[in-house]
Amino acid sequence: MKPPDVRAQAALSVRDLTVSYGRAVRALHEVSLDVPQGEIVTVLGANGAGKTTLMRAISGTLRFHGGVVSSGKVTYSGVSLNTSPAHRIVETGIVQAPEGRRVFGRMTVEENLKVGGFHAPESTKKRVFDLFPVLAERRKQRASLLSGGEQQMLAMGRALMARPKVLLLDEPTLGLAPLMAQTIARTVKEINEQGTSVLLVEQNAALALRLADYAYVLDVGQVALRGPAAELAASDEVRQRYLGIVDEQIPVAFGTRTLSRWEG
Numbered sequence: 379m380k381p382p383d384v385r386a387q388a389a390l391s392v393r394d395l396t397v398s399y400g401r402a403v404r405a406l407h408e409v410s411l412d413v414p415q416g417e418i419v420t421v422l423g424a425n426g427a428g429k430t431t432l433m434r435a436i437s438g439t440l441r442f443h444g445g446v447v448s449s450g451k452v453t454y455s456g457v458s459l460n461t462s463p464a465h466r467i468v469e470t471g472i473v474q475a476p477e478g479r480r481v482f483g484r485m486t487v488e489e490n491l492k493v494g495g496f497h498a499p500e501s502t503k504k505r506v507f508d509l510f511p512v513l514a515e516r517r518k519q520r521a522s523l524l525s526g527g528e529q530q531m532l533a534m535g536r537a538l539m540a541r542p543k544v545l546l547l548d549e550p551t552l553g554l555a556p557l558m559a560q561t562i563a564r565t566v567k568e569i570n571e572q573g574t575s576v577l578l579v580e581q582n583a584a585l586a587l588r589l590a591d592y593a594y595v596l597d598v599g600q601v602a603l604r605g606p607a608a609e610l611a612a613s614d615e616v617r618q619r620y621l622g623i624v625d626e627q628i629p630v631a632f633g634t635r636t637l638s639r640w641e642g
């Protein structure tokens with residue numbers, strides 16, 4: 379049986395990535411991660427763990443935030459993306475959905491979608507409207523009039539207009555009511571079932587672990603834990619630390635290790 383770190387058909391691959399902001403802040407230290415074709419992979423971690431930095435390094439936007447990759451690499455289908463500008467990475471098929479509040483408020487829903495994919499065929503817009511019927515209903519409305527959850531849907535819809543092979547989602551359920559968060563989660567699953575791989579950064583670990591095939595936990599810039607999402611969800615350590623389930627009988631040991639059946 380294959381060891382888990384040689385995961386099948388890794389489309390997007392991050393190897394030993396170290397990222398700093400200026401001289402003082404090392405935000406990621408030798409982080410490795412794979413997003414195989416067709417999977418949902420989630421990255422969990424507390425505030426400041428480095429999740430957003432990881433997304434920036436993948437999407438080529440690190441430089442806009444004063445960050446640099448000091449070692450390691452990001453590849454897609456074996457091709458290095460380290461020096462690719464952000465627009466080239468989008469063309470490669472790796473597209474980040476902006477945060478929900480980053481939609482263009484004065485533009486209509488439809489205009490926002492157009493910004494996501496000027497050359498997208500009508501069928502792509504239809505796909506977005508099928509996934510998010512509320513966007514079809516409000517297509518002529520200004521984006522600023524949408525609710526927070528609907529704006530998040532629009533942000534995801536805008537990313538889908540670029541027809542991504544890998545969709546990067548940075549906390550898509552942040553600040554949303556539980557019912558809306560569930561709707562977003564269901565749609566992420568549907569997007570994935572239609573063939574798009576997903577890298578999902580979430581603070582809502584319970585939701586993310588239900589959705590994902592595989593999960594990584596970042597802790598102060600390093601991968602502290604990784605494994606199949608179902609195994610992490612069942613782990614007492616993860617339940618106590620990330621799912622808020624406290625059982626004082628069980629001591630928490632927390633170091634770098636892999637939760638997997640291969641480890642014995």
Ligand SMILES: Nc1ncnc2c1ncn2[C@@H]1O[C@H](COP(=O)(O)OP(=O)(O)OP(=O)(O)O)[C@@H](O)[C@H]1O
Binds near residue numbers: 399424426427445
């Ligand atoms: N533009 C920046 N300049 C300097 N330091 C930064 C910058 N962005 C992030 N950092 C630092 O890098 C570290 C990782 O931050 P990052 O935002 O990647 O974490 P995160 O896991 O996404 O946290 P959160 O959940 O709060 O967004 C933190 O110590 C943060 O203060």
